[in-house]
Amino acid sequence: MNTGGGPGSGHAGRVVVLSGPSAVGKSSVVRCLRERVPDLYFSVSATTRAPRPGEVDGVDYRFVTPAEFDRLVEQNELLEWADIHGGLQRSGTPAAPVLAATRSGRPVLIEVDLAGARAIKKALPEAVTVFLAPPDWETLQARLAGRGTESADVMQRRLATARTELAAQGDFDAVVVNGRLETACSELVSLLVDTASGAV
Numbered sequence: 001m002n003t004g005g006g007p008g009s010g011h012a013g014r015v016v017v018l019s020g021p022s023a024v025g026k027s028s029v030v031r032c033l034r035e036r037v038p039d040l041y042f043s044v045s046a047t048t049r050a051p052r053p054g055e056v057d058g059v060d061y062r063f064v065t066p067a068e069f070d071r072l073v074e075q076n077e078l079l080e081w082a083d084i085h086g087g088l089q090r091s092g093t094p095a096a097p098v099l100a101a102t103r104s105g106r107p108v109l110i111e112v113d114l115a116g117a118r119a120i121k122k123a124l125p126e127a128v129t130v131f132l133a134p135p136d137w138e139t140l141q142a143r144l145a146g147r148g149t150e151s152a153d154v155m156q157r158r159l160a161t162a163r164t165e166l167a168a169q170g171d172f173d174a175v176v177v178n179g180r181l182e183t184a185c186s187e188l189v190s191l192l193v194d195t196a197s198g199a200v
């Protein structure tokens with residue numbers, strides 16, 4: 001696994017790409033990492049999905065119309081993008097802010113689906129891909145139902161995607177199990193920041 005500092009080496013920050021099934025706790029882990037790693041650059045994806053209660057435009061996602069998303073794709077402003085959950089929504093990673101952050105040596109966190117993780121690894125080979133896994137399938141179902149933000153139909157589509165995603169975890173550089181949130185968050189802090197350099 002290449003966990004080097006990336007462009008402009010000598011920096012402690014790394015590019016971590018986080019993927020995992022719906023409701024495994026990616027947003028919760030991202031929230032924890034944003035608190036724990038002060039100079040972290042979190043890549044704010046553009047998405048055509050509607051905001052969930054509590055989600056803030058420009059912080060969690062940039063919420064855009066399908067027409068605005070088309071424009072981002074046409075003007076080549078996205079590092080990668082994907083159709084998510086069988087066409088329920090499109091989401092993509094704006095290229096310019098990620099490249100600026102990697103050039104300045106800040107730790108970078110990008111949360112994308114599996115196709116996005118593969119595309120980013122290709123564009124930025126120094127990136128470390130991490131799969132966030134649930135302790136077991138029942139826990140994943142309970143978290144999705146417990147969040148209570150999706151209809152039964154949308155939950156079923158997310159669980160269908162989840163089965164495929166769980167089967168692909170071996171393709172990642174690292175797997176972190178989200179049992180206890182604080183433990184998973186700490187494991188990711190170590191992957192994002194080279195603690196040996198005393199940078200935290």
Ligand SMILES: Nc1nc2c(ncn2[C@@H]2O[C@H](COP(=O)(O)OP(=O)(O)O)[C@@H](O)[C@H]2O)c(=O)[nH]1
Nearest residue numbers: 022023045081082084091092093111112113116
């Ligand atoms: N390829 C790609 N996937 C993204 C991007 N932003 C979010 N995703 C993925 O889209 C999927 C759906 O995310 P979301 O609707 O926020 O809810 P979730 O399914 O409950 O995690 C997740 O797998 C995210 O990792 C992006 O910019 N590019």
Ligand SMILES: Nc1ncnc2c1ncn2[C@@H]1O[C@H](COP(=O)(O)OP(=O)(O)O)[C@@H](O)[C@H]1O
Nearest residue numbers: 022023024025026027028143147178179180181
């Ligand atoms: N480690 C954990 N232990 C218990 N519940 C968790 C944990 N991580 C997340 N959750 C809960 O699971 C649900 C889904 O988490 P969320 O962060 O929205 O997932 P994702 O972003 O992967 O879809 C939320 O209700 C959240 O509070």
